[in-house]
Amino acid sequence: MNSPYTPGIVPGRIDPSDLQENFSDLHPRFQAHEASVAADRCYFCHDAPCVTACPTDIDIPLFIRQISTGTPEAAARTIFDQNILGGMCARVCPTEDLCEEACVRELAEGKPVEIGRLQRFATDTLMAAGTHPYTRAEATGKTVAVVGAGPAGLACAHRLAMLGHDVVMFDARPKAGGLNEYGIAAYKTPDDFAAKEVDWLMSIGGIRLEPGKALGAELTLDALAEAHDAVFLGVGLGGVNALPVEGGDKDGVADAVTFIETLRQADALATLPVGRNVVVIGGGMTAVDAAVQSKLLGAENVTIAYRRGRDGMSASRFEQDLAASHGVKLMFNVQPKAVHGNGAAQELELEYTASAEGTLSGTGETFRLAADQVLRAIGQTLTTDAGLDRDGGKIAVTGAGRTSRAGVWAGGDCASGGDDLTVTAVAEGRDAAMDIHAVLTGGT
Amino acid sequence: MADLTSDFLGIKSPNPFWLASAPPTDKEYNVRRAFEAGWGGVVWKTLGAEGPPAVNVNGPRYGFIHGADRRVLGMNNIELITDRDLFVNLEEIRRVKADYPDRALIVSLMVPCEEQAWKDILPLVEETGADGIELNFGCPHGMSERGMGSAVGQVPEYITMVTEWCKTYYSRPVIVKLTPNISDIRRPAEAAKLGGADAVSLINTINSIVSVDLDAMAPEPTIDGKGTHGGYCGPAVKPIAMNMVAEIARNPATAGLPISGIGGVTTWRDAAEFMALGAGNVQVCTAAMTYGFKIVQEMISGLSQWMDEKGHTRTSDFVGMAVPNVTDWQYLNLNYVTKASIDQDACISCGRCFAACEDTSHQAIAMSGDRKFSVIDEECVACNLCVEVCPVENCITMVRQAPGTVDPRTGKLVEAEPADWTAHPNNPSRVAAE
Ligand SMILES: Cc1cc2nc3c(=O)[nH]c(=O)nc-3n(C[C@H](O)[C@H](O)[C@H](O)COP(=O)(O)OP(=O)(O)OC[C@H]3O[C@@H](n4cnc5c(N)ncnc54)[C@H](O)[C@@H]3O)c2cc1C
Ligand SMILES: Cc1cc2nc3c(=O)[nH]c(=O)nc-3n(C[C@H](O)[C@H](O)[C@H](O)COP(=O)(O)O)c2cc1C
Ligand code: SF4
Numbered sequence: 001m002n003s004p005y006t007p008g009i010v011p012g013r014i015d016p017s018d019l020q021e022n023f024s025d026l027h028p029r030f031q032a033h034e035a036s037v038a039a040d041r042c043y044f045c046h047d048a049p050c051v052t053a054c055p056t057d058i059d060i061p062l063f064i065r066q067i068s069t070g071t072p073e074a075a076a077r078t079i080f081d082q083n084i085l086g087g088m089c090a091r092v093c094p095t096e097d098l099c100e101e102a103c104v105r106e107l108a109e110g111k112p113v114e115i116g117r118l119q120r121f122a123t124d125t126l127m128a129a130g131t132h133p134y135t136r137a138e139a140t141g142k143t144v145a146v147v148g149a150g151p152a153g154l155a156c157a158h159r160l161a162m163l164g165h166d167v168v169m170f171d172a173r174p175k176a177g178g179l180n181e182y183g184i185a186a187y188k189t190p191d192d193f194a195a196k197e198v199d200w201l202m203s204i205g206g207i208r209l210e211p212g213k214a215l216g217a218e219l220t221l222d223a224l225a226e227a228h229d230a231v232f233l234g235v236g237l238g239g240v241n242a243l244p245v246e247g248g249d250k251d252g253v254a255d256a257v258t259f260i261e262t263l264r265q266a267d268a269l270a271t272l273p274v275g276r277n278v279v280v281i282g283g284g285m286t287a288v289d290a291a292v293q294s295k296l297l298g299a300e301n302v303t304i305a306y307r308r309g310r311d312g313m314s315a316s317r318f319e320q321d322l323a324a325s326h327g328v329k330l331m332f333n334v335q336p337k338a339v340h341g342n343g344a345a346q347e348l349e350l351e352y353t354a355s356a357e358g359t360l361s362g363t364g365e366t367f368r369l370a371a372d373q374v375l376r377a378i379g380q381t382l383t384t385d386a387g388l389d390r391d392g393g394k395i396a397v398t399g400a401g402r403t404s405r406a407g408v409w410a411g412g413d414c415a416s417g418g419d420d421l422t423v424t425a426v427a428e429g430r431d432a433a434m435d436i437h438a439v440l441t442g443g444t
Numbered sequence: 445m446a447d448l449t450s451d452f453l454g455i456k457s458p459n460p461f462w463l464a465s466a467p468p469t470d471k472e473y474n475v476r477r478a479f480e481a482g483w484g485g486v487v488w489k490t491l492g493a494e495g496p497p498a499v500n501v502n503g504p505r506y507g508f509i510h511g512a513d514r515r516v517l518g519m520n521n522i523e524l525i526t527d528r529d530l531f532v533n534l535e536e537i538r539r540v541k542a543d544y545p546d547r548a549l550i551v552s553l554m555v556p557c558e559e560q561a562w563k564d565i566l567p568l569v570e571e572t573g574a575d576g577i578e579l580n581f582g583c584p585h586g587m588s589e590r591g592m593g594s595a596v597g598q599v600p601e602y603i604t605m606v607t608e609w610c611k612t613y614y615s616r617p618v619i620v621k622l623t624p625n626i627s628d629i630r631r632p633a634e635a636a637k638l639g640g641a642d643a644v645s646l647i648n649t650i651n652s653i654v655s656v657d658l659d660a661m662a663p664e665p666t667i668d669g670k671g672t673h674g675g676y677c678g679p680a681v682k683p684i685a686m687n688m689v690a691e692i693a694r695n696p697a698t699a700g701l702p703i704s705g706i707g708g709v710t711t712w713r714d715a716a717e718f719m720a721l722g723a724g725n726v727q728v729c730t731a732a733m734t735y736g737f738k739i740v741q742e743m744i745s746g747l748s749q750w751m752d753e754k755g756h757t758r759t760s761d762f763v764g765m766a767v768p769n770v771t772d773w774q775y776l777n778l779n780y781v782t783k784a785s786i787d788q789d790a791c792i793s794c795g796r797c798f799a800a801c802e803d804t805s806h807q808a809i810a811m812s813g814d815r816k817f818s819v820i821d822e823e824c825v826a827c828n829l830c831v832e833v834c835p836v837e838n839c840i841t842m843v844r845q846a847p848g849t850v851d852p853r854t855g856k857l858v859e860a861e862p863a864d865w866t867a868h869p870n871n872p873s874r875v876a877a878e
Contacts, residue, residue: 033837041513044735065742069711074745 004300013298022296053102056083076126090120096318137164150178152234152412155429161206172214185289221386233410237380247339256290256377275373282377283313307335391416401432446751453617457484457548464727465552472536481737485548490525493555503667507654518680554580566613576617582648597623600635607639622646645704649675678730682708693722712746720766777862790839797830
C-alpha cells in the first residue's frame with residue numbers, strides 16, 4: 001500500500017473509502033427545508049442584478065419564488081426556458097463571479113442568496129421525475145449539423161430540435177458532453193451527472209448523435225454545409241500549450257486537462273497515479289481543479305505556481321480559497337525556468353517575477369521545488385478553424401455567432417467573445433440556434 | 445396544461461387573478477402595466493361622486509408588521525378613495541378597456557347613500573364599457589366618518605337598498621364588496637343577495653392599529669404626532685378572510701352566490717385555498733404592493749402546475765370543493781382519536797415540544813436524561829401543539845388510533861362509528877340516537 005509519502009507518481013496513496021469521500025459532492029444538495037429557508041432570503045428584486053449577471057438571463061427571482069411556494073418543478077421550467085443545461089450550471093458556475101456576486105444581499109451583508117444551490121434543488125427535482133418538459137414544434141423539414149457536443153453544441157441542438165428542426169450532432173470523442181464529461185472537476189459533478197444530463201436533454205427527440213467523427217478528419221465543413229441547411233461549430237479549445245522551458249518534456253510533466261480527463265473517465269480512483277510533490281503551473285480554473293484533485297488523490301504537497309499576483313488569477317477567490325482549504329499552496333509571482341531530474345522530473349526551478357508598466361519579467365532570483373509531477377494549465381488553443389476567419393486565437397463571430405461564412409455559426413469556447421465558461425457556451429449555443437431558426441424560416 | 449381562463453359572472457379573464465381596488469389600480473399607467481405583466485383583471489381604485497375629489501393625508505399613510513427578515517406579514521393604510529378627478533378616471537377606464545378587451549375591468553364605486561348620487565354616476569360608468577361595478581361598502585377609515593364605506597356595509601338594509609339602485613340604473617354585473625368589521629359576515633351577504641347583487645367580494649380591510657411609536661406615544665403611521673386606525677390587510681388577514689368566504693359559501697341563504705375572494709392572497713396556493721372555499725376568483729392588493737406586478741407569473745405557473753397534478757382542467761373544477769367539508773364544531777367526529785408520535789430519527793432534541801406540552805398543555809411528553817422526547821399516550825389529548833411548535837417538519841405527526849383499540853387516556857374503546865356532540869351524553873340538548 002502506498003501513502004502520500006511514497007516517492008514518484010503512484011496510485012493508491014490513500015484508502016479507497018477516503019477517496020470516495022473526497023470526491024463526493026462539493027456542495028451537497030439542499031433538503032426541502034433548507035431550500036425554503038434559502039429561498040426566503042430572496043428579496044424578489046425589481047429588474048434584478050442577478051439576472052443581468054447571468055449569461056443566460058435566467059429569471060432568478062421568479063424561480064426562487066416558485067421554490068418558496070412549493071413548486072420547484074415550475075422553478076425548473078423557468079430555469080430551463082433560458083438554460084437547458086441549468087442542472088450542470090447550478091453545479092459548475094462560478095456563481096461568486098456571476099449571479100451571487102451581483103445579489104443585493106452580497107452587497108448588504110456579504111452573504112448572497114445561494115442561487116446556485118437553489119437552482120440545483122429545482123433542476124434536480126424536475127429531472128428526478130424522469131420526464132422531459134419540452135415538446136418539439138411541428139417539423140420544419142430543415143436539418144442542421146452541430147459539430148461538438150459540449151455545452152454550446154448541446155444547447156444549440158436542443159433549441160433547434162425544440163423549434164422543429166432535425167439535428168445531427170457530431171463529436172470527435174466517443175461520448176457527448178464536452179468538458180462537462182471530460183473536464184469539470186469530479187467533485188462538482190459526481191454520480192455521472194454529465195452523461196445523465198445529456199440523455200435527458202436528448203430525450204426531446206430530433207437530435208441524432210454521431211460520436212467519433214471529427215471535423216478535419218472524417219468531416220469537412222464543405223461537406224457539412226452541402227448536406228445541411230446550416231452548420232453550428234461548438235468544438236471548444238482542444239489544444240494545449242506546451243511548457244516552453246528546459247526539461248519541459250521530461251517524464252512527469254503532463255498537461256492538466258488530460259490529467260483531469262483521465263480522472264473523470266477512471267472506473268476506480270484507487271488506480272489513478274499521482275505524484276508525491278505536485279506543482280501545477282497556471283492560474284485558472286483548470287489549475288485549481290488539477291491541484292485540488294491531486295491533493296484529494298493523496299499527493300503530499302501540491303503547489304500552484306502562478307506568474308502574476310493573486311488579483312491576476314482568473315480562478316475566483318472562492319476557487320483559490322477552495323484550493324487553500326484542501327491544503328494546496330498558492331504561490332504568486334513565480335514563473336517556471338526549468339524542470340530538473342534524471343529522465344523523470346524531480347525538481348521544478350522557478351523564478352520570481354515583477355511587472356513594470358504592464359510587462360512581466362523575471363527578477364533573476366530563482367529557487368527549486370521538489371516536483372515529481374508537473375501539470376501544465378497554461379491555456380488551451382483552437383485545434384481547427386475550418387478555414388473561417390479568426391479573431392485572436394478563436395473563430396471570429398459577429399451577432400449571434402455568425403462566422404465569416406454564410407450558413408455557418410459558432411459558439412462556446414471556440415468562438416470569439418465571452419468568457420470561457422459552461423454557462424457562456426450555453427448562452428451562445430442557444431442564441432445561435434435562435435438566429436439559425438430565424439434565417440431558416442425566412443429571416444435574413 | 446390546465447386552462448386558467450376564468451368566467452366570473454360572465455366576465456371572462458385569462459386567469460382568475462385580479463388586482464383589488466387600491467393603489468395598484470389607481471390609474472391608466474398602473475393598469476396597463478398590470479395587464480402587460482399578466483393580471484387577468486383589475487378592479488379600478490374606488491371612484492367617488494362628481495365634484496372635488498377626496499384628499500389624502502400628506503404624511504405617511506401605511507403601517508406594517510414585518511417578520512425578522514423584513515418579510516411583510518401585514519400592512520395597514522389610512523388612504524381614502526381616489527383623489528383624482530372622476531372624469532379623468534372614467535376616460536382612462538374607457539381607453540384601457542378598449543385596448544384590453546380580453547381582461548376584466550371592474551369599476552369600484554363609493555358615493556353618498558342617496559339614490560340620486562347613484563343615478564348620476566352609474567350611466568357615466570356604463571359608458572366606459574367596463575365589465576361591471578364593485579360597491580365599496582368596506583373602507584373602514586375616513587369615508588366611514590362621512591357615512592360611506594363601512595358605515596353602509598355595517599347596515600344590511602342600506603346594502604340592500606343601494607344594491608337595488610345599482611341593479612336599476614346599471615345593466616352589467618354588480619359586485620358588493622363587504623367589510624369584515626362586522627360580527628356576522630353572513631348578514632351583509634344576505635342583504636346584498638336580497639338587493640339583487642350578482643356577487644359579493646371580500647374582505648375589505650380590518651380596523652387596526654399596527655404599532656405604537658413609544659417615543660412619540662402615538663399610533664403609526666404617525667402624522668404630526670397623531671395617528672388613527674387604518675385598514676389591515678396582507679398575509680396576516682388571510683385566515684380571517686377565508687373563514688368569512690366559507691361562511692357565506694356554506695350559508696344556505698347565500699349558497700351559490702358568486703364570491704370574489706380577497707385578503708392576503710400572495711401565492712398560487714393562497715388563491716387555490718380561497719377558491720376551494722368557494723371563491724370564483726381572487727383579488728390581490730398587498731402582495732402586488734410589496735413585490736410588484738411580476739408576482740402574478742408565479743401565481744399562474746403555480747396554479748396551473750397544481751391543477752395539472754390534481755387533474756383539474758378548468759378552475760371551475762375545484763371552486764367550492766372544500767365547502768362541504770366546512771362544518772360546525774358540533775358535527776365533528778368525537779370518535780376520531782389520534783395521538784402525537786415523535787420520529788426519533790428526525791428529532792433534533794430542541795425540547796420545544798416538551799416546553800409547550802409541559803407548561804401549557806397536558807404534560808404528555810416525557811424527557812429523558814439524554815434529551816430523548818417521547819409521547820405519553822395516557823396523557824396526550826391530541827391537541828397538535830407539539831406538532832406545530834416543532835421546528836422539524838413531519839418530525840411529530842398525529843397517528844390515528846385504530847377502531848377497536850383502547851384509548852390509553854380514557855380507557856375507552858375507540859368506536860368505528862362516528863359520533864358527534866349532537867348525540868353526546870354530556871350534551872344537555874342532545875338528540876337521541878336512533
Ligand atoms: C479543467 C476545466 C475545468 C473547468 N471548470 C469549469 C467550471 O467549473 N465552471 C465553468 O463554468 N467552466 C469551467 N470550465 C470551462 C468550461 O468547461 C468550458 O467553457 C465549456 O465546456 C465550453 O463549452 P464548449 O461547448 O464551447 O466546448 P467543450 O466543452 O470543450 O466541447 C467541445 C466539444 O467539441 C468536440 N470537438 C472538438 N474538436 C472537434 C472536432 N474537430 N470535430 C468534432 N468534435 C470536436 C469535443 O470532443 C467536445 O465534445 C472548465 C474548463 C476546464 C478545461
Ligand atoms: C393602500 C390601500 C388602499 C385601498 N383602497 C381601497 C379602495 O379604494 N377601495 C376598495 O374597495 N378597497 C381598497 N383597499 C382594500 C383592498 O382592495 C383589499 O380589499 C384589501 O387590501 C385586502 O386585500 P390584500 O390582503 O390582498 O391587500 C385598499 C387597500 C390598501 C392597502
Ligand atoms: S413609494 Fe414613492 S410615493 Fe411613496 S414615499 Fe416612496 S417615493 Fe414617495
